[in-house]
Amino acid sequence: MNNFAVLAKKEFVQMVREFKVIWLPLVFIFLGITQPVVSYYLPSILEALGGGQGITIDPSMAAQKGGEVLASTLGSQFDQLGVMIIIVSMMGVVQSDKANGMLAFILTRPVTVGSYISGKIISNYLFVACSVALGYLVSYLYVVFLFTSVDFGDLIVALLFYLLWILFIVSFTTMISTIFNSQGIIALISIVFLLGCRIIVGLSPVIDNVNPASMSKHAMEVLILGTVNSQALWGVLAALAWTAVTILITNIWISKKKFNNE
Amino acid sequence: MKLEIKNVTKKFKEKTAVNNFSMELQSGECVGLIGPNGAGKSTLIKVIADIIDPSTGEVLLDGKKISKMKKEIGYLPQYPNFFQWMTAKETLTFMGQLSGIKREELLNGIPEILSKVGLSGEENSKVRTFSGGMKQRLGIAQALLHKPALIVMDEPVSALDPIGRREVLNIIKEIKKDTTILLSTHILSDAEEICERFVIIKSGKKIEDTTMSELLNRNSGNKINVDITSKSQKWIENVKSLNFVKGVEVMGNKLKIEVEDIESNKNMLLANALEHNVDLVRFEIDNDTLEEIFLKLVVEK
Numbered sequence: 001m002n003n004f005a006v007l008a009k010k011e012f013v014q015m016v017r018e019f020k021v022i023w024l025p026l027v028f029i030f031l032g033i034t035q036p037v038v039s040y041y042l043p044s045i046l047e048a049l050g051g052g053q054g055i056t057i058d059p060s061m062a063a064q065k066g067g068e069v070l071a072s073t074l075g076s077q078f079d080q081l082g083v084m085i086i087i088v089s090m091m092g093v094v095q096s097d098k099a100n101g102m103l104a105f106i107l108t109r110p111v112t113v114g115s116y117i118s119g120k121i122i123s124n125y126l127f128v129a130c131s132v133a134l135g136y137l138v139s140y141l142y143v144v145f146l147f148t149s150v151d152f153g154d155l156i157v158a159l160l161f162y163l164l165w166i167l168f169i170v171s172f173t174t175m176i177s178t179i180f181n182s183q184g185i186i187a188l189i190s191i192v193f194l195l196g197c198r199i200i201v202g203l204s205p206v207i208d209n210v211n212p213a214s215m216s217k218h219a220m221e222v223l224i225l226g227t228v229n230s231q232a233l234w235g236v237l238a239a240l241a242w243t244a245v246t247i248l249i250t251n252i253w254i255s256k257k258k259f260n261n262e
Numbered sequence: 263m264k265l266e267i268k269n270v271t272k273k274f275k276e277k278t279a280v281n282n283f284s285m286e287l288q289s290g291e292c293v294g295l296i297g298p299n300g301a302g303k304s305t306l307i308k309v310i311a312d313i314i315d316p317s318t319g320e321v322l323l324d325g326k327k328i329s330k331m332k333k334e335i336g337y338l339p340q341y342p343n344f345f346q347w348m349t350a351k352e353t354l355t356f357m358g359q360l361s362g363i364k365r366e367e368l369l370n371g372i373p374e375i376l377s378k379v380g381l382s383g384e385e386n387s388k389v390r391t392f393s394g395g396m397k398q399r400l401g402i403a404q405a406l407l408h409k410p411a412l413i414v415m416d417e418p419v420s421a422l423d424p425i426g427r428r429e430v431l432n433i434i435k436e437i438k439k440d441t442t443i444l445l446s447t448h449i450l451s452d453a454e455e456i457c458e459r460f461v462i463i464k465s466g467k468k469i470e471d472t473t474m475s476e477l478l479n480r481n482s483g484n485k486i487n488v489d490i491t492s493k494s495q496k497w498i499e500n501v502k503s504l505n506f507v508k509g510v511e512v513m514g515n516k517l518k519i520e521v522e523d524i525e526s527n528k529n530m531l532l533a534n535a536l537e538h539n540v541d542l543v544r545f546e547i548d549n550d551t552l553e554e555i556f557l558k559l560v561v562e563k
Contacts, residue, residue, distance in 0.1 A: 006359040017347040100343040104313045109360040110332040257314055
């Protein structure tokens, strides 16, 4: 436990030194603002730029409910650019330690692989989750200001669902970062796989029940409909199970010293 | 403390890097692991430091598996990198805490160890700004910090310039007084300077395990090198006729004289030279240098 604390603290200090602690929350705040602001002003923008000839602007477009706009912040901003940015910010999480030999070096000390991985995942997850929550909160404020207000209970439940999806993103990227050695490959595989997971959500209820990305869909449903989907429990269990699997694979990979393939 | 390496073999796909290697290391020894590039030194060091697992065989420290004895080992990698954004003090605190040293102990221990490796005053500089020699010294500090029973160093001086090399060698000489050291190198004069015992490794196999003096004695022939000036060339014929001289090689003004028994014959030869008023420039017993012995062992076998 003590080693875990030392390693987690090191991660936090590194985030501060590399200014990640500033730019990642800023990115999510920016993404959070974009959706409500663009939705609100889109009719006026189209009117101003579109020449106005022969274009009818549906007034209902501007009359979206707050929950819908907040849901599309998650679905259109966070799930696309947001996920990519999380991946890019985390692709070196284990890979850089492998590349400069620090992983092997750290493991020559009496440090268990478990405390190394948990130090990485928990610290990074806490930080990414806070950034996402901050962006989400700012988005909420804009939504309330520009559209209608959102039920606070729904807001929190949706966030919790969404953060579970983020947990899987973090653990999956960590696993890929452990297995592969090139940052480009790590980013490519993670982005293709995770966005792929997100895209197939909604195709089939069966797949959704085992797809961690369905957490994002459940979060959006809570915001739009105000009710939790009855299938959500399966999704939660699936997301937790997949997270556990990625952590297990990471653990096995490091324990077997496969990172040292000379 | 006793380190036992038992029949360690390490295979990488088709290549065998270490082949059935065994040796023992007792407390207080300083052993140099020497071999040409690609001989398997680094692989063996990594197996001992528990960075890679051997394909077969095991490494025991005091009879226990090395993976359970990490606190007793200090390891210095070939290119200690550390985290570039940490200061020297932070690096030592980080590695020290991972080794299980308490905060209070570190508070006193770090300045002490930094002054030992000559990095006092640099505790708050970033590792990024360090030269190769400074990084190596920080690496040594890190390896010493938790007072291990055994220090394993992979090519501690090979990548350094002459000044950095000298600094690091002096530190190693200092620390070997109270720790057991195993180091690998391909630079013989370094090994010669700090270690008493050598293990020569070639193609993953141990081909020699001996001490410096033994190695030199075994390889010295009964030969004497004599340099003379050209005006004394006539003496050469005289030497050839001496009854204890078995052969003379002449290379210009340099003579290599083989005698029957070096102990008694060397003074007789010198007396003979003085008697004939030979203009001597150099007179010495022909010893193979460590380098020559090394080349013989590594290239021929």
